[in-house]
Amino acid sequence: MAKKLDIPNADDESLVRAAQRGAMPPYEELVHRHRDKIYARAFSMLRNEEEAMDLSQGAWVKGWQRLKQFKHNSSFTTWMTRICINLCLDFLRKRKRKQTDSLDQMEEESGGVERRMPVEEFNPTENVEREELRLQIDDAMLKLSYEHRTVLILHEFERLEYKEIAKAMHCSIGTVMSRLFYARRKLATLLISLKKERCK
Amino acid sequence: MKHEDNLRIQAWMDGELAPKEAAQIATLIEQNPEALALSEELRVVENALHFGEKSAVLDDSRDFYWSQIERQIDAEEPLPEPYATSVIASGNLLRWIVPVGSLGAIVVLMMNFGAMNPQPQSSGPDSTSDASVLATPTGLTESAIGREKESTEPGDMGVINFQGVLGSRRLSDPEDPSTLPESIENPNR
Numbered sequence: 001m002a003k004k005l006d007i008p009n010a011d012d013e014s015l016v017r018a019a020q021r022g023a024m025p026p027y028e029e030l031v032h033r034h035r036d037k038i039y040a041r042a043f044s045m046l047r048n049e050e051e052a053m054d055l056s057q058g059a060w061v062k063g064w065q066r067l068k069q070f071k072h073n074s075s076f077t078t079w080m081t082r083i084c085i086n087l088c089l090d091f092l093r094k095r096k097r098k099q100t101d102s103l104d105q106m107e108e109e110s111g112g113v114e115r116r117m118p119v120e121e122f123n124p125t126e127n128v129e130r131e132e133l134r135l136q137i138d139d140a141m142l143k144l145s146y147e148h149r150t151v152l153i154l155h156e157f158e159r160l161e162y163k164e165i166a167k168a169m170h171c172s173i174g175t176v177m178s179r180l181f182y183a184r185r186k187l188a189t190l191l192i193s194l195k196k197e198r199c200k
Numbered sequence: 201m202k203h204e205d206n207l208r209i210q211a212w213m214d215g216e217l218a219p220k221e222a223a224q225i226a227t228l229i230e231q232n233p234e235a236l237a238l239s240e241e242l243r244v245v246e247n248a249l250h251f252g253e254k255s256a257v258l259d260d261s262r263d264f265y266w267s268q269i270e271r272q273i274d275a276e277e278p279l280p281e282p283y284a285t286s287v288i289a290s291g292n293l294l295r296w297i298v299p300v301g302s303l304g305a306i307v308v309l310m311m312n313f314g315a316m317n318p319q320p321q322s323s324g325p326d327s328t329s330d331a332s333v334l335a336t337p338t339g340l341t342e343s344a345i346g347r348e349k350e351s352t353e354p355g356d357m358g359v360i361n362f363q364g365v366l367g368s369r370r371l372s373d374p375e376d377p378s379t380l381p382e383s384i385e386n387p388n389r
Contacts, residue, residue, distance in 0.1 A: 024270070031269060032262050043256035052256065057265070061272045133252035141253075155214065156249050162216055177207045184210070184245045191248060 012076045020067050027067070031060050034077050038084050044153050045088040047142050055091060059084035081158065089168065092146040140190035148183035151176055201234050209239055213246075 005018050007029050015026040038059055043052035062083050070079055141149055147169070154160045154168065165176045205228070211217050212225040229235045258265060 028266050028270075031266055035265060036257050039258050040256040044253065049256070053258070053260075057269050057272065060269045061276065064269075064273050065276065130252065133248065134254050137249065137252040138254050152249070156246065157253070162211075162214070177211065180214075181207055181210050184242055187249070188241050188245050191245070 013072065016067070016070065016072070016076050019064075020070070027064055030076065034080060035060075037077060038080055041081055041084050041153075041157070042088055044141075044157065045085070045092070045146070045150055047138070047149075051091070055087050056084060059087050062087065085154070085158070085168065089150065092150070096146065136191060136194045137187075139194065140187050143190060144183055144186060148179050148186065151179045152183045152187070155180060201232070201238075205235065206238060209235055210242060213239060213242055 005014060005023075005026060007015070007025055010018075010026070010029075012030065012033070015030050019027040019030065035056065039052055039056040042056040042059070043049065046052050046055065059080060063080050066083070070076070141152075144152070150169065151165055154165045155162075160168070162173045162176045162180075166173045169176070171179075208217065208221070208225055209229065212222055212229075217225060225235075229239050
């Protein structure tokens with residue numbers, strides 16, 4: 001007779017295997033354990049609580065529907081995070097207004113002003129409370145386009161390589177490099193200006 | 201510094217360069233203050249991001265959050281078997297209707313084409329029968345055929361006169377050289 005699964009104390013892999021056989025309670029436990037991580041990733045990409053909530057729930061629904069395709073090659077949370085990222089990317093692509101290639105956009109793609117801007121020595125974490133820096137980063141991230149924000153998040157937090165980001169975002173490695181460079185320099189510029197404002 | 205060098209410095213910091221190229225960039229950073237400053241800036245931004253990125257946390261209770269997911273899962277469950285079967289059956293039906301319909305249309309067109317190329321002996325003055333031959337395969341009803349015959353009476357204005365058309369300009373018949381158009385295929389005309 002099969003041993004009954006002790007859901008609250010079972011590890012992720014056992015829960016996933018039970019859920020793959022069609023059991024819903026183990027999946028509910030997985031949702032409970034990792035919902036904050038998935039929500040946080042959706043929020044970091046969308047910068048909107050309501051949309052992040054909807055898309056993170058959508059990711060869990062997709063996760064359940066595709067659970068049998070999960071081959072245990074990576075951790076369950078990595079797999080779920082990828083689903084969430086793909087959903088967010090689809091959502092952002094659809095939302096993005098169809099724009100003609102404006103000069104600003106072309107500048108942004110190639111690095112624009114940030115590319116030529118002189119490098120300044122600064123330390124945004126110096127003499128700054130963590131909460132204050134969070135607000136600054138949040139503000140700065142909001143000012144980035146979704147493409148620049150996304151490459152930054154995929155690289156810095158998901159630790160994806162350039163080629164993996166290029167695949168996820170349907171663009172070339174060169175574009176990923178340019179976007180990443182632009183995003184970092186733009187972030188540096190914004191943090192410097194925020195710090196200067198604070199010092200006034 | 202060139203933009204390509206900036207990107208290579210960034211790639212070096214991200215661990216994306218091959219060992220040989222990575223060694224070149226490491227040397228560049230050691231020797232070039234601008235390259236060094238850029239690498240420092242990129243590192244500071246990276247640290248700031250990890251230190252300061254907002255850690256979003258859900259406010260909803262476990263039950264509420266799960267209930268919404270569960271409802272969506274239930275709503276998107278696979279279709280019940282009988283419905284799925286009927287959809288499959290209708291799919292099969294559609295799969296046959298299209299080619300059979302196309303074949304039927306081709307047959308009708310071929311019959312039409314045959315009727316529009318009458319044998320020479322049938323293209324005489326009494327060609328009202330030709331109209332009926334032409335008309336029938338096109339799917340005209342009996343009454344429509346009747347009207348068609350009526351319309352072929354001489355002097356009936358405003359209606360196409362099949363007799364006139366066929367009588368004055370006989371359609372090409374590949375077997376009859378006299379029906380070929382005036383061209384190199386029929387140099388005797």
